[in-house]
Amino acid sequence: MSIRLKLLAGSLVLTLVTIVLGGYAHVSQREVGTLAMRIYDETFLSLDHLRSAQNALVELRADYRMLDSSALARNDELESGNGFATYGRRLPHIIADLESAAGRSTSSAGRARIEALHADLVALQEGSPRLSRRQLLDQLLRIDRELETAVETFADDGLRLRREIGGLVSASMHEMAVAVAVAAAIALAASVLLSGMIVPPLNRAVKVAKAIAEGRLDNEITPGGRGETADLLGALATMQDGIAAQLQRIQDLMAAQAKTYDHRIALQNARFQAALNNMSQGLCMFDENERLVVFNRRFAQMFGGFRLGASASQVLLSPEIKHILAPGTDAAFTHELPDGRVISMTRQMIPEGGWVDTFEDITERRLAERRLSHMALHDGLTGLPNRVQFRETLAAALRDHECRGVAVLCLDLDGFKTVNDALGHPVGDALLKAAAGRLLGATEEGDLVARLGGDEFAVIRRGPGAAETAEAMARSMIALLAEPFRLGDHLVTAGVSVGIAASGGAHRAEMCVDTLIKNADLALYRAKSDGRGTYRFFEPEMDRRLQARRRIELDLRGALERGELELHYQPFVDVSARTVTGVEALLRWTHKERGPVSPAEFIPVAEESGLIRPLGLWVLREACRQAAAWPQWLDVSVNLSPVQFRTDSLVGDVRSILAETGLDPRRLQLEVTESLLLQDTQSVLVKLQAFRDLGIRISMDDFGTGYSSLGYISKFPFDKIKIDQSFVRDIEKPDSLAIIRAVIGLSRALGIAVIAEGVETEAQRDALRTEGCHEMQGYFFAKPQPAPELAGSVLRIARGFGIAEDALPDARQAGERTSAFAAA
Known part of the structure; x- marks a missing residue:
């Protein structure tokens, strides 16, 4: 029941x-x-x-x-x-x-x-x-x-x-x-009957439930009979079996988890060991008893073999570095070992006791730092001190009261750019290193030889009588660098120009680094102007010239706006055809206060300051504008500065000016100097070819004054070559005559026209005509004149040739041209 x-x-x-x-x-x-x-x-x-x-x-x-x-x-x-x-x-x-x-x-x-x-x-x-x-x-x-x-x-x-x-x-x-x-x-x-029927099964069920709750799952449960008590005991049996099964499953999972955990621990430990042993730093750990408990492979490689449990004092065999393992507070320092290694050490204390040390071999880094430090203060090519170290040393010398004299020598190699461009940069670098060696050979202990950049060098001499001994040093350097250099398969001749500035005695304290260097540069500039291969001392007059140059630059910047610039024209004369073939436009500056300023003064200033770019465009535009109103047979020639060729818009500017003024490009001739081709040859040749494509003729000015004229003539077919006036002036000398003869012969062979400038005497005219040069330019024929006076110059030249109405056809043609130009 x-x-x-x-x-x-x-x-x-x-x-x-x-x-x-x-x-x-x-x-x-x-x-x-x-x-x-x-x-x-x-x-x-x-x-x-x-x-x-x-x-x-x-x-x-x-x-x-x-x-x-x-x-x-x-x-x-x-x-x-x-x-x-x-x-x-x-x-x-x-x-x-x-x-x-x-x-x-x-x-x-x-x-x-x-x-x-x-x-x-x-x-x-x-x-x-x-x-x-x-x-x-x-x-x-x-x-x-x-x-x-x-x-x-x-x-x-x-x-x-x-x-x-x-x-x-x-x-x-x-x-x-x-x-x-x-x-x-x-x-x-x-009640007794019911108790006898209900209580015993319930007591048995309660006992089983308590046993299960206490974790005993081996209870013998016999439900027996029928009814809820039997069902309850059966449910308890099922629950006991289910709990036992779940516990077994949990134990299996825990066993699997433990196995996985052990595997993960082993894997993590392997990873830790791999990371530890692949560290670039050596690592070791000591416990609270100063016993070694952890170290990696790099540490063993750095300091030799040892075992775990060794004391800190036993780990490193080198007595010189034992102290770095002594316990203490957190620290970081660098230690150089007797074998030359430099070790960077960092210590981190462990709160529970012990510490961790890391060691890094920074020998290579230290060497690299030293190299970088050396590079920061030395020239990478020659190994000499650079501009930074030069200035620091000079400043220290000027501050040193025990130093009774300081002299600075600024040096430039003569002809270095020509060698570098003609023979290539490797040869030019070899020349710089060889020159640096010779300069060091001319110095004494205590002197500093530095390379400031390019082919510029400088020397600091300190001590009593520095100025006098600096002069002897300059002579020695000039003599040493004048000897040819054997650079591989090349025998190269170079020279050096030296500028000297000295500071001594009571005036030394008043002298600053920049002033002393500036004075030496001015002296060097003077040495170059005086013919190179020599030395010059700084003189106050040089500074006055520099100040005058600065004034010229300032005044030149406003000359265009003030209308102080104008063009003068000098004719080109063909002595054989007895006619004027064209004119050269020459820039003239009449200062409102100082009067006429020589082109030899303001043109170099304009080129150095960059003013030549706007001035050159103004000259070209003005010349084309005026020439457009002249007879078609009269050409105009305009000089282009090498500085202008550094502007990428030069070709476009010339094209725009021709379109603006309406001048036929065939009547325009552009003159470039030989030094232009010593810059970026390929870029220059591209621009010259662009001018040629427009119909403009190209003339090389000052031919023969450089070192590689023949090579450049072969690279670009110039329309005309102008013999420099320096050769015409000394035409009676055999060397100058030989150069003139060679230039004329080369031009004839290449089919290039030739013109000589600077003809001032009849003898020079006749000598050039005898050598086969028929086109000339110079004071002998006419001085440069403003545009309104150009017609008179042309008429005078025609009368000088004796041209008349009944002359030869070519003469009559020249006379007609001259008359037409005079009328214009």
């Missing part, structure tokens, strides 16, 4: 017992109630009515007794019964009470007695008129006595009923007690 059914059966038993006991109690209570009602009806109510009737009867008798004889004598009615009618009005009430008492009485004897009294009273009431007062009183007395007897009878009946009820109540209480005892016994028996 299931627990639910057992509990239901027990509940039904207890319910039935309760119903039986309740029913029995209800019956007993109903009987007691009935008895109580009888007592109330027969005893109390009947007795009450009887007593009421008795009291009324007594009052009636009293009324009759109280009547006095006089009243009775005056009232015959009393005697004849009429008084009863008057004083007997209480009698109906007495009869009514007797009727009520008889109706409620359950005793037959009592009811009969009351009914007899009732009948007597009714008869008395009806026969009262016939009765005398005495008779009436006697009847009333009799009835009163009978009524008293009835009251006593009813009282005895009430006592009897009370006794019956008391007995009935006692019997009912006894029966109730017996019933309760029986019910309790039945309930106890039912």
Whole structure:
């Protein structure tokens, strides 16, 4: 039987017992109630009515007794019964009470007695008129006595009923007690029975559940039987098996996890070891007992073999570095070992005790730093101190009060650019290194030789008499560098120009580095101007010239705006054809205060300051504008500075000017100097070819003054070559004549026209014509003149040739040209 059914059966038993006991109690209570009602009806109510009737009867008798004889004598009615009618009005009430008492009485004897009294009273009431007062009183007395007897009878009946009820109540209480005892016994028996059926299986289930909760999963569970207890034990068995299975699964997972964890730990440890052993720094760790607990391969490579557990003092065999392993606070420092290695060490203390040291071999880094430091202060090509170290050394020398004299020598190699461009940069670098070696050979201990850049060198000499000894050093250097250099397969000749500036005595403190270097540069510039291969001391006049140059630059910047610039033209004369072939445009500057300024003064300033670019474009535009109004047979030649060729827009500017002025490009000739081709040959040749493509003719000016003219002529087919005036001036000298003859022969062989400039005498004209040069330019024919005076110069040249109307055709043609130009 299931627990639910057992509990239901027990509940039904207890319910039935309760119903039986309740029913029995209800019956007993109903009987007691009935008895109580009888007592109330027969005893109390009947007795009450009887007593009421008795009291009324007594009052009636009293009324009759109280009547006095006089009243009775005056009232015959009393005697004849009429008084009863008057004083007997209480009698109906007495009869009514007797009727009520008889109706409620359950005793037959009592009811009969009351009914007899009732009948007597009714008869008395009806026969009262016939009765005398005495008779009436006697009847009333009799009835009163009978009524008293009835009251006593009813009282005895009430006592009897009370006794019956008391007995009935006692019997009912006894029966109730017996019933309760029986019910309790039945309930106890039912409880014992149910407990025997439910509690043991539940106890067994609770015991099993506690065991499972405590983790014991080997409980023997035998469900047995049927019902909820069997189901509960079966569920506990299933739960125990499920928990055991889950625990086994968890144990399996934990075992697998442990295996995986061990694998991960092993893998992580392998990675850690790999990372540790592949560090570029050596690493070691010591515990709180100063014992080695960790180290990597790099550490062993750096400091030799050892074992774990060794003390800090035993780890490194070198006594010189043992102190770096001593325990202490965090630290970082660098230590150089006896074998030359430089070790950078960093220590990090461990809060729990011990420390970690890392070591890095920074030998190569230190060497690199030294190399970088050396490179920062030395020239990479020659190994000499560079400009930075030169300035620092010079500044220190000027601050040193014990140094009684300081001299600075600035040097430039003569012809270096020509060698570098002609033979290539490797040869030029070799020349610089060889020159540096020779310069060092001319110095003494304490001197500083530096390369400032390019082919510029400088020397610092310190001590008493530095200026005098600097002069001897300059002579020695000039002599050493004048000797040819053997550079591989090339024998190269170079030279050097030297500028010297000195500071000594009381004036040294007033001299600054920049001033001393500037003075030496000015002296070097003067040495170059005086012919190169020499030296010059700085003189105050040089500084004055420099200041004058600066003034020229400042004034030149505003010359265009002020209208101080103009063009003069000098004719080209063909002495064989006796005609003017063209003119060269020459820039002239008339300062508003100083008057005419020589082109030899302001042209170099314009080129060095960059002003030649806007000035050159103005010259070209003005020359083209004026030439466009001249006869078509007259060409114009304009000089282009090498500085202008550094501008990428030069070709476009020339094209724009021709379009703007309307000049035929075939009437324009551009003159370039030989030095132009010593810059960026390819870029220059590209621009020259672009001019040629426009129809412009190209002329090489100052031919023969450089070192590689022939090579450049072969690279670009110039239209004309101009023999430099320096050769014409010394034409009587064999060397100059030989150069002129060679240039004319080369031009004839290459089919290039040739013109000589600077012809000032008839002898020079005749000598050039004899050598085959027919086109000339110079003061002998005409000086440069402004455009308005150019026609007169051309007429004078024509008259000098004796041209007349009846002359030869070529002469007549020249005369026609000249006349037409004069008219224009």
